[in-house]
Amino acid sequence: MLFVLLSGIAFMIMGHGLQTSLLGVRAGFEGFPDYAIGLVQSAFYVGFVFGTLSGPWFVRRVGHIRTFAAFASVASMATVLHAIAVDPWSWIALRALTGAALAGTFMVSEAWLNAIATSASRGRILSLYTLVSLVAYGASQLFLTVARPESFELFVLVSILISASLIPLSV
Numbered sequence: 463m464l465f466v467l468l469s470g471i472a473f474m475i476m477g478h479g480l481q482t483s484l485l486g487v488r489a490g491f492e493g494f495p496d497y498a499i500g501l502v503q504s505a506f507y508v509g510f511v512f513g514t515l516s517g518p519w520f521v522r523r524v525g526h527i528r529t530f531a532a533f534a535s536v537a538s539m540a541t542v543l544h545a546i547a548v549d550p551w552s553w554i555a556l557r558a559l560t561g562a563a564l565a566g567t568f569m570v571s572e573a574w575l576n577a578i579a580t581s582a583s584r585g586r587i588l589s590l591y592t593l594v595s596l597v598a599y600g601a602s603q604l605f606l607t608v609a610r611p612e613s614f615e616l617f618v619l620v621s622i623l624i625s626a627s628l629i630p631l632s633v
Contacts, residue, residue, distance in 0.1 A: 463578055468591065470631040471571050472598040474534065477623030478564055479602030481541055482506070484620065485553065487611045488544075498550035505554045509561025517566040526570050531628055533566035538624040545617035567627070 482503070489499045513533070520529045540556045540563065547556070572591075579587045602623075609615035 464575075464587065464590075466630045467571060467574050467578075468594045470627045470629075471568075471591070472594050473623050473627035473630075474537075474564070474567055474571075475595050475598040476602040476605070477537075477541070477620045477627070478560075479599040480605045480616065480623065481544075481560070481620045483603055483606055484611060484616050485544065485557065487606070488616075489550075489553070491612050492548055494550050494553075498554075502550060502553045502557050505557040506561035506564075509558035509563075510565045511561075512558070513562030513565025514569065516562070517569040520566060521570065521573075526573065527632070530567050530570040530631060533563040533570075534624055534628050536560075537563035537567070538621045541617055541620045541624065545614040 485502055486499060489502060494502070517529065517533075520532070524532070537560050540560045543556050544553060547553075575587055575591055576584075605616070605619060608619065
């Protein structure tokens with residue numbers, strides 16, 4: 463079970479890491495002003511706070527698996543919409559939406575990890591989770607080289623990675 467959870471988390475974080483870097487690079491290519499690029503990147507954290515506060519409400523209403531699936535789907539859709547609506551204000555809204563959605567997925571994932579941990583294994587599980595997160599985030603940067611940031615392919619790759627996080631957790 464631990465491997466399943468960590469593999470889903472790894473896909474999610476790889477998608478998130480690639481998206482974070484891609485948006486900054488692509489916004490520069492699109493000629494966004496520096497302040498707009500900062501607002502796009504900061505909007506993630508505004509959304510993350512909202513997702514942290516609203517996530518428990520969703521879990522109580524529909525359960526952990528459905529909450530994770532819904533939030534992952536929203537994050538995947540928001541990523542593709544970045545390639546369609548290329549302007550700072552749309553990206554700010556989409557980035558906030560992504561932050562809220564990823565907060566929900568991380569909340570559910572960490573709740574699952576906490577549920578399977580015993581007092582004796584909690585430290586090892588937390589350190590393994592941190593290791594997987596950092597490796598996945600670092601590895602995500604390598605995906606910037608598989609396509610031109612000016613094209614839509616990297617946005618699709620982010621969406622695929624986020625969608626792939628659903629597979630191990632749903633099956």
